[in-house]
Amino acid sequence: MSESQIRRGALVVSGLSAILASTCCLGPLILVVLGISGAWIGNLTLLEPYRPIFIGAALVALFFAWRRIFRPVPACKPGEVCGIPQVRVTYKLIFLVVVALVLVALGFPYVLPFFY
Numbered sequence: 001m002s003e004s005q006i007r008r009g010a011l012v013v014s015g016l017s018a019i020l021a022s023t024c025c026l027g028p029l030i031l032v033v034l035g036i037s038g039a040w041i042g043n044l045t046l047l048e049p050y051r052p053i054f055i056g057a058a059l060v061a062l063f064f065a066w067r068r069i070f071r072p073v074p075a076c077k078p079g080e081v082c083g084i085p086q087v088r089v090t091y092k093l094i095f096l097v098v099v100a101l102v103l104v105a106l107g108f109p110y111v112l113p114f115f116y
Helices: 003-022 026-033 039-069 085-114
Strands: none
Touching (some): 003 085, 039 085
């Protein structure tokens, strides 16, 4: 596996974990805001017991992604993707978006009562 695939995989896993961690709380709110309602929305809270697992997976994946993305350029071999400045900036931007998703997943249950 190349460095690029490992970085991309870590970002995808952490982003997916953040989305799964917030589905129990954020999912029903988004559906209600969009006008989609029904008694079945209460079933979306079934993922609540797994929230800590998803958040833990997201944090671990973010750690590995951070370690690979923010390492010094001399650690990259010449000609590797990690040495190209535009690619590094893109990975850093995607990393910050995923961190924002994880922060939303962590804080949303505490802010949720203000919306209902």
